[in-house]
Amino acid sequence: MYELVHIAGNSYYIQSPAKIGLVRLGETSSRPSPSQGTVKNAMSQVPPVKGGFRGVLSSEVCLIDSGNDKEAGRKVRQILDKNGWKLQAIYNTHSNADHIGGNKYLQAQTGCKIYAPGIECDFTRHTLLEPAFLFGGFPVDELRHKFLMAQESNAELLTPESLPEGFEIINLPGHFFDMVGFRTPDDVIFLADCLASREALEKYRIVFIYDVAAYLSTLEKVKTLNANYFVPSHAELTDNIFDLAQYNIDSVNNIASDIMKICREPLNFERILQKLFALYNLSMNFEQYVLVGSTVRSFLSWLKTQGRVRAFFDDNILLWESE
8 A cells, every 4th residue: 555656657656545646747857767666567568667767857746636634645755755756736636535635734744736626626625515515514523534524725726727737637527526637748547536446336336426417427428538548546547448437337327227116116315225225235324324325315316307206295205206
């Protein structure tokens, strides 16, 4: 864990629960590359990183996300120090705690800039918003912890002008409000949380989705992308993302089908959630209640918009029923 992995050219990732991208920047002065013992090769077809010089580079680097907490930030700082690298900026793909948890520590230690897109910038600056949004009110104590509420950091709004030369923003909404990915000059695309691994979907069946329609649209877009390598935050690096994107699309459609079957009789939200947990063999706690529960609400909203379920009130209870 927290091993530096070379992808291609100046693009790397740090292996962690949510992969952290690292890209070397600039062409101002010669700096040695990491030694062969420092960095692992991501794929067998990627040439090994040799000791000595690799072109004319400055010591500056940027990160794509920062890990899940202060300890992740410390691990990143150790990698930076070991290689003599200076952190210039962190580019957050979105504001979920496992992607911005190292922000505050690294900003305090290095003075780096932090950029986040759209609404994600507000959530990064005011991290109570995430558990409050998930709970639908002021969150209970069990939801105010580092896994759902990172430390606040001084983020600025991500714009094309804030990017290093040769970088591209790729809009990837759906998993969260204004999530983005990044294409580096090495034609490596960091995909954030726009899809999950097969293993995660087989184990948990359902992953967090804010906007189902946007999520599906993003996955269809991802299927058409071309790049040398793709780096999903929670799946393995690959040079072909099409099959995994389609697997995620199929998973969404299967969940929708299961919810519609459950709603053959009018049910309120709590009963729908209970039946889905039983179907997927999940165990309820506060975290699962808000993460899976919010996702199920998003599915119900999407299905209602599509005319596949209807919602109505009976004796002051909101009920959902398949059309």
